[in-house]
Amino acid sequence: MPVNLQAPNPLDLAPVAGVTLGIAEAGVRKANRKDLVVVRLEEGTAVAGVFTQNRFCAAPVQVCREHLAAGSAVRAIVINTGNANAGTGADGLARARRTCASLATLMGVAPEQVLPFSTGVIMETLPVERIEAGLPAALADLQPSHWGRAAEGIMTTDTLPKAASRQLTIGGKTVNVTGISKGAGMIRPNMATMLGFVATDAVIAPGLLQPLVKAAADQSFNRVTIDGDTSTNDSFLLIATQRAGHAAITSLSSEEGQALQAAVFEVSRLLAQAIVRDGEGATKFIAVQIDGGRDEAECKLAAYAIAHSPLVKTAFFASDPNLGRILAAVGYAGITDLDQSLIEMHLDDVHVVTQGGRHTAYREEDGQRVMKQSEITVRVDLKRGAATTTVWTCDLSHDYVSINADYRS
Incomplete structure (x- = not known):
């Protein structure tokens, strides 16, 4: 649906x-x-x-x-x-x-x-x-x-x-x-x-x-x-x-x-x-917002690394707050001089990561509460500058595989 x-x-x-x-x-x-x-x-x-x-x-x-x-x-x-x-x-x-x-x-x-x-x-x-x-x-x-x-x-x-x-x-x-x-x-x-x-x-x-x-x-x-x-x-x-x-x-x-x-x-x-x-098999609409980039180009690198990751997208489908997958995607996005110790991350109103590590106040049940929503915003602050960008994606479900496996039949 x-x-x-x-x-x-x-x-x-x-x-x-x-x-x-x-x-x-x-x-x-x-x-x-x-x-x-x-x-x-x-x-x-x-x-x-x-x-x-x-x-x-x-x-x-x-x-x-x-x-x-x-x-x-x-x-x-x-x-x-x-x-x-x-x-x-x-x-x-x-x-x-x-x-x-x-x-x-x-x-x-x-x-x-x-x-x-x-x-x-x-x-x-x-x-x-x-x-x-x-x-x-x-x-x-x-x-x-x-x-x-x-x-x-x-x-x-x-x-x-x-x-x-x-x-x-x-x-x-x-x-x-x-x-x-x-x-x-x-x-x-x-x-x-x-x-x-x-x-x-x-x-x-x-x-x-x-x-x-x-x-x-x-x-x-x-x-x-x-x-x-x-x-x-x-x-x-x-x-x-x-x-x-x-x-x-x-x-x-x-x-x-x-x-x-x-x-x-x-x-x-x-x-x-x-x-x-209306993405094939989608159950969730996800906004990925990257702040604090030196320019919009590197913000896009991080945003699309998150939005394209099958591991991130399947975690959202399962409402599984395995949020280290998001940090991993930011890390391999191609920003070669990224300082991981500066990274901040929010899942809607939930502060998940501060200074590159798990926030002491973060509770997994809070992350799961957000991930069960049909609309979710992921915010990552790179703390490198004033640039920002947002992209929109969806989760990756069993139905996506079925739709594409059966597309020509």
Whole structure:
């Protein structure tokens, strides 16, 4: 069961002017399931994205990068679940391009104006004929209110759809920010380990979109981990339709730019945290906060060492306060001149470690009390400087093994 996560209420997801979404059942892998999503973008929309740093990246990631680099105005997005089209060589690239060409023909745009995304099983041939057959139904289904249905249409091992929305006022005009994401396993930050799409009708200089999507990823999807595996298909797209009617934002440091950035960050964080809460087999949502680093980079080293450790994650699943495993992870994180005699550690309100050793007031029953909670914060202070960072992870359960052992069956 997801950790304190509920399916989004479609009525809470604000439409974004200039964006319509259509969903179809194409039978990409299984019959009678939503598995094909088309997103139509009106003229004048600006798009930017960040993608997986896995060098064995999927065909759609390669095609997306090519189309964005070409500079054509993006008019459509096509997403299929059930097949990742990764590890498929030249044939996979041809099938991704054929998907773009087929949708482009139906919409009357150029193939370079279509971005393809795929998620699912790796190293299997993309059934492009089924996708092509499903495109007319997806186009006929296009509606501005279909964010919730689209969130369902991109799920793989997710148990719940993931969507979030926020509104703000800029120049007296209401601005909407709405997004969806998918992901439950093969999650490790090295961009944005999942598929994520956030759209806004804000009017913003197109050149600001790339730094904004990168900053949003760094504040959200790049701070989550479930199992330490970086996917082949990870993609995070930011869309600005320019239709809210306010004066254009020309600087992210302006008051208007900061307000929009805060809303995009919040939606992105909610989507990223929803992925962790719905982690495969997860029973606990864990925030790992590292304080007192010399810089954020070494804080991240320590945070991810804890968050990736199977020993730490299984201890949380068992509610076993075997907390020396956390200290061990900090020790091997790669901070070569770390002084262990300075380390402080808290588990929520429980002071576990002081000056590198067990706090005299710490009682194991206090640690166990915290570890039985569904939401837990681990705080480690390195006492080396003023830098800090937080990442989010989950425990590692028996069900994680079962889900991944049975994934292709």
